[in-house]
Amino acid sequence: MIADPDIQYPESLALAQLPTPLQPLDRLSAQFSGPRIWVKRDDLTDCALSGNKIRKLEFTLARALAQGCDTLITCGGVQSNHCRATAILGARLGLKVHLLLRNDESGDDGCGESTVQTRAPDGNLFLDYLCGATISIYTKAEFQARQQALFEHWSQHYAAQGRKAYLIPTGASDGTGIWGYIRCVEELIDDFKHTDIAPTHIVHASGSGGTQAGLSLGCALYQLDSQVLGIAVCDNAAYFQRKVMADIDHWQMRYDIAALPANVSVQVNDDFIGPGYSQAGPEVFAAIKRVAALEGLLLDPVYTGKAFHGMLELIEQGYFEQSDDIVFVHTGGLFGLFAQREQLSF
Ligand SMILES: Cc1ncc(COP(=O)(O)O)c(C=O)c1O
Numbered sequence: 518m519i520a521d522p523d524i525q526y527p528e529s530l531a532l533a534q535l536p537t538p539l540q541p542l543d544r545l546s547a548q549f550s551g552p553r554i555w556v557k558r559d560d561l562t563d564c565a566l567s568g569n570k571i572r573k574l575e576f577t578l579a580r581a582l583a584q585g586c587d588t589l590i591t592c593g594g595v596q597s598n599h600c601r602a603t604a605i606l607g608a609r610l611g612l613k614v615h616l617l618l619r620n621d622e623s624g625d626d627g628c629g630e631s632t633v634q635t636r637a638p639d640g641n642l643f644l645d646y647l648c649g650a651t652i653s654i655y656t657k658a659e660f661q662a663r664q665q666a667l668f669e670h671w672s673q674h675y676a677a678q679g680r681k682a683y684l685i686p687t688g689a690s691d692g693t694g695i696w697g698y699i700r701c702v703e704e705l706i707d708d709f710k711h712t713d714i715a716p717t718h719i720v721h722a723s724g725s726g727g728t729q730a731g732l733s734l735g736c737a738l739y740q741l742d743s744q745v746l747g748i749a750v751c752d753n754a755a756y757f758q759r760k761v762m763a764d765i766d767h768w769q770m771r772y773d774i775a776a777l778p779a780n781v782s783v784q785v786n787d788d789f790i791g792p793g794y795s796q797a798g799p800e801v802f803a804a805i806k807r808v809a810a811l812e813g814l815l816l817d818p819v820y821t822g823k824a825f826h827g828m829l830e831l832i833e834q835g836y837f838e839q840s841d842d843i844v845f846v847h848t849g850g851l852f853g854l855f856a857q858r859e860q861l862s863f
Contacts, residue, residue, distance in 0.1 A: 524738055526696060527772065528583060529575040532606060533562040539708040539844070542812050551832035552841035555716065556814060557705065560821075560849040565644055568849020569728050570602035572697030573689040578606060580693055581683035588675050590668060591685035592617040594795060595654060596819065598850050599688045599725075601641035604650035613680065614650040617667050618642075619660035621795055640856030690727025690760075692767030698731020702739050705844070714842040716743045721846040722824035723747035723785060726760035728848060734765050737778035743844070747785045748824035751794035754785040761785075789827030795819045795853075801826045802860055817850035818857050 538561065542554045562571045581589060589607050593600045600616045607614035638646055645652055655667070668684050675682045709715060723729045729747040736745055749757055761783045769777060791798045797818040804826035805816045816822035828845060837843055
């Protein structure tokens, strides 16, 4: 591992199985006359804890413990991978977890009605319950209108019981969470050395912006000459430009960083959002089936399948050079596939 003495990491917990492997997808690459595709297997950061959130939560939860918190409150969609990771880690660390979940009316969210469940919880929600999290499900309208007020309400509720809650924003994407993907860049540099490649692009799914903020900032800090390309799965490119820079500003303020590196480059493609967050068209499900059958790599329809499909489309459009190596960061999300399994026909 290359240690840069100038980058002072804050305290973190060792929760993820790191480093994750970097693997070539040669059968898939051969089907395109394009770049060589590699995958950084962050879906292997742990078993049920798999995915990108655990890298962020290593820093976020260290901060929560340092502040003497005994309760975690966080939020997300009803099939949120981040909420599932928080529920599991809370159980692992002996912390109470309360999840504020948004029921995105349309699409199969895996739980049925907004506050009344009509059938057994599925996918991530099933694991949330299994790990003993307290769960409050809100309609999309209520969640959006009252998100901050809900955090405050529940925080006061626990304070009245003598507990101390740590509030984690959506996706743990803030100035603390992004350390996880700054550190991942250090790991990638090591991977590239061992495989003797110099990838031109690092591609991944962007949902709440923290992974992109960490990777983009990390590349600038470590002077890694690969372009990070976030493929938006929900909001447009302008939103992600603002959100990523806001997370980086928060990082700079919270950790008293004198100056940002000059070369932070935030590139987002919003051509592949499709019908909306957690809704994917048949082309995404086709890509999921193709990659699973050809490479044994499992993608989900909400994040990685959508972004991977976008990357394959960009390859077909000639966006990358044939001589390029490109790396797809697999950020996990497998349980979201189970919640939408009806969309796949065999
Ligand atoms: C599986 C998966 N991939 C990618 C993302 C996107 O990461 P970020 O929220 O940091 O943009 C998320 C969460 O939003 C996720 O759960």
